[in-house]
Amino acid sequence: MTTPVREFDRFEELAGTQLYRRNVFAVTGLPTGASGPAVRRHRQKLEARLAVEDHWPGARDVAPAGGYGKDEVRAAFEGLQDPRRRMVDEVLWLWGAQDSDCGCPADVHELHDSAVVLHSRALRAETGDVELPVDQRASLWEHAVSAWGHLLADGALRQHVRHRIRALGDPRLHEDAADDLLAGLPKLLVSPFPQLFADRATAARLTQVCSAWTAFPPFAGLFSELFERAVEDAYEKIHADLLTAEREREAHHYREAFLLLRDRVVPGFEDLAPLRPFVSDWRYDEIAHVVAVGLNNLAVALLGVSVYRPPSPSRREEMVWLAEKAYEIGPDRDSDGLKENWETIYDHVTGTGRRPARARRRFPWFGFLLVLAVVGGSLSALVEIYGFLPVLFIGVAVLGVVGYIVRFLAWLAGGVRDGRRRP
Incomplete structure (x- = not known):
């Protein structure tokens, strides 16, 4: 029976600025295709090492500074045994050279691994794990956004994920779950931003980065x-x-x-x-x-x-x-x-009588002339039908009534204005 990715705990566990640091392949140093005996041998090797050392550095060149302790390494190996957790981490780690059995286009693995490296380095720079000038961070973000955006927008990951699920061959995860997994991936990729926005200066700088993510359909609407x-x-x-x-x-x-x-x-x-x-x-x-x-x-x-x-x-x-x-x-x-x-x-x-300058409004000449033309035409038609004197008499009466109404409205508006001014 397929278990939808929305029921996985792994998305919540990885979400945030430590997205890549907590990846089981970063922690163990294993390649994403490792399985069976290779995993067991590597685990035994690390357990022996951690019996005499406090920390293990993790994956070369990509894992964060500080390494991992014995408990973190043990938990990572336990996570590898659950295919539902493992597949999330595989998608967020390096795939290496093309697997001849997966059938991916030649450039998909390269683009995916570039996205992982660029995104992880950008996050490490923002969290102070590595020192990078602001302009270099901007470049990392630009290329990371582009790589992930193109991968997810054209569905290039789906074929590889389905292949990996088949290769694992675990009944707890059916290959159809690939669609659910990839549907949840965009939200996970942008999950570090709420934490990064806690710093006001960083938030102002990263606003454009967030806008760049939303230019790709899979990320549109996520930031709200x-x-x-x-x-x-x-x-x-x-x-x-x-x-x-x-x-x-x-x-x-x-x-x-x-x-x-x-x-x-x-x-x-x-x-x-x-x-x-x-x-x-x-x-x-x-x-x-x-x-x-x-x-x-x-x-x-x-x-x-x-x-x-x-x-x-x-x-x-x-x-x-x-x-x-x-x-x-x-x-x-x-x-x-x-x-x-x-x-x-x-x-x-x-006490000077001066006020903050009001914006000057242009007189609506076009509208004024249009109304004048309509009124003039109407009066000409009425004079032709009823004669000059009847129209003059009715017009004077109407103007008198309108004048009283305008005066009343002006008096009312003045009273309201005085009331609003009064403390």
């Missing part, structure tokens, strides 16, 4: 799911800090509230910037909304206090910073209200 937890954790921290700042504001501890917003909430929101391409628009806008509201609420509260007690120079700077930052962060749906508050605070604080 992978970063969902990271986004949720960031939002929970921002939300907790906002609640604390709100309590400080309600207790009239304005300085403490300001410091929380400036030093924790805003930096926390800015840390989401590298994840922006992989977060849904509605989710990002929702986070931006709550942050902008928190900033704006404190700015308005400080404005209310300043009406009765002139603010100090530092308090003025805080008010303007809060209002400006709220407008900068807030989503489009909040921009009008936040801009009004910013202008009001700016007027009050500076």
Whole structure:
């Protein structure tokens, strides 16, 4: 009976920046085609060595620095006995020269092994296992993404995986499981990124790398799911800090509230910037909304206090910073209200009557002339049908009614604007 790869534990065990370090072939140093007596002899050799040494270096040229201890080596050999675990590790390790029995195109093994080496070296560089300048890391990522992307996009791995499952000949894994295994592989390959994005500078640099992965169909849509937890954790921290700042504001501890917003909430929101391409628009806008509201609420509260007690120079700077930052962060749906508050605070604080410059809008001449032409044509038709005096009388009456309506709407809008300005 076929066991779908989605039920394997191996994907979860390998996921992360240690993707290649935990590979059983990296740990044991065995080739991916090793089986039977060859595996047993190599195990006996390593056990004898580890009886007198603390560590074994692992696979030559590819395994990470530091080597492996006795328990890691023993666990790796145990993993080799389960074909469902072994096949995941085989796909993520070197195949070597073409197996005459697998029937793969001549360049598939070479491209696969290049993908493994490049990807593993890029991860080792990002985790500090090897020293590499940033520009060299970028080159590694570029070629690793391209190699894995082309392999998975054209299905070149499927034939080899099915061949290897047949060669193992274990009833616990049917060759049809190759499709499930390869379907789960793209997510495993990009699983290190949530950990790498924990560092803000690294995250900003690797954003383009993530975008390059998504250019290949097998990886499209994966990053939103992978970063969902990271986004949720960031939002929970921002939300907790906002609640604390709100309590400080309600207790009239304005300085403490300001410091929380400036030093924790805003930096926390800015840390989401590298994840922006992989977060849904509605989710990002929702986070931006709550942050902008928190900033704006404190700015308005400080404005209310300043009406009765002139603010100090530092308090003025805080008010303007809060209002400006709220407008900068807030989503489009909040921009009008936040801009009004910013202008009001700016007027009050500076006392100069100057406001932040509004974007000048061009007069819609084309629309104006089009409406004028339509109205003129309509009036000409009505005059021709009913005569000049009746049309003039009705037109004056309509203009009078419209004038009253416009005045009423202007009065209503002014009242709403004053209410929004009022602290």
